[in-house]
Amino acid sequence: MQTDNRLLDDLSRVATGAFSALTGVREEIESRMREQFEKILSRMDVxxxxxxxxxxxxxxxxxxxxxxxxxxxxxxxxxxxxxAGAAGKPEPAARKPAATRAKKASGES
Structure with missing residues (x-):
């Protein structure tokens, strides 16, 4: 019975070690793939x-x-x-009545 437990313990340790090794390999593969994609994208000017x-x-x-x-x-x-519209149309200067000008011309006040 103890041999069965030892065997199961050993199998458990091997499986745990393999799993951690595979996790490390997976992380390494992801890292290298990411680097390769970045190189490809940098060459493509993306x-x-x-x-x-x-x-x-x-x-x-x-x-x-x-x-x-x-x-x-x-x-x-x-x-x-x-x-410009307002400046383009100057208002006419106020003119003196014609009779006033005529009186000044004849000398009358």
């Missing part, structure tokens, strides 16, 4: 997700700023057009 997200955020900010500036330019252009 950007990382973090870089892509950063550029996408910068582009969204630039687009929002461009839209705000376009609205500001449109408002300034409309103000300029209003000012």
């Amino acid at each position: 950007v990382a997700r973090e870089e892509f997200d950063a550029v996408q955020t910068m582009a969204a900010r630039a687009r929002a700023e461009q839209e705000a500036l376009a609205a500001r330019v449109a408002a300034l252009e409309s103000q300029l057009a209003a000012l």
